[in-house]
Amino acid sequence: EPEVTQTPSHQVTQMGQEVILRCVPISNHLYFYWYRQILGQKVEFLVSFYNNEISEKSEIFDDQFSVERPDGSNFTLKIRSTKLEDSAMYFCASSEQVNTEAFFGQGTRLTVV
């Protein structure tokens, strides 16, 4: 069964460093999403991406964040200058259409020290 794959599973980075979280969505899916979950808190929407551009973003998704689909398979989330409060589990998801089931990856735990 096709799955959304995220790498790495755990990333530790120093405050102020740039990180790139990687995701391989399911191959025939057209919509891609990033969500995050700070420990003990809710899963929060960050951004959705369709047709090579951002379709929706939340207030959390400020200028420090960017997304890219650099090739036909990868979907990346970049945080330019990490802060301690960026420590969270980051989930990638994809769906065939915007209103069909979204399939989530297993998550990348980002720890900023």
Next chain:
Amino acid sequence: AQRVTQPEKLLSVFKGAPVELKCNYSYSGSPELFWYVQYSRQRLQLLLRHISRESIKGFTADLNKGETSFHLKKPFAQEEDSAMYYCALSPNFGNEKLTFGTGTRLTIIP
């Protein structure tokens, strides 16, 4: 602003007993409601959504617009139902801008 409230962080139920996981929402329009489940060491996955009106793994959920609730129910709990359950709301019936509740950890006691 949209909000989803799951009042129970933890819920323990004996095997064979009925299960009800509570979810209340706040949204001015007509939202779509979802239940997501995360089993131990597995990824978050969709359990059911209001628009489908399906019963999945014996679970059902009814949207009560008067009470702004979307409680998840199952008449007879099974051990494999132990998991984290998240209620979520979408303002536009899609996966964009899903608002999640804090989740309820359901433990089925053998």
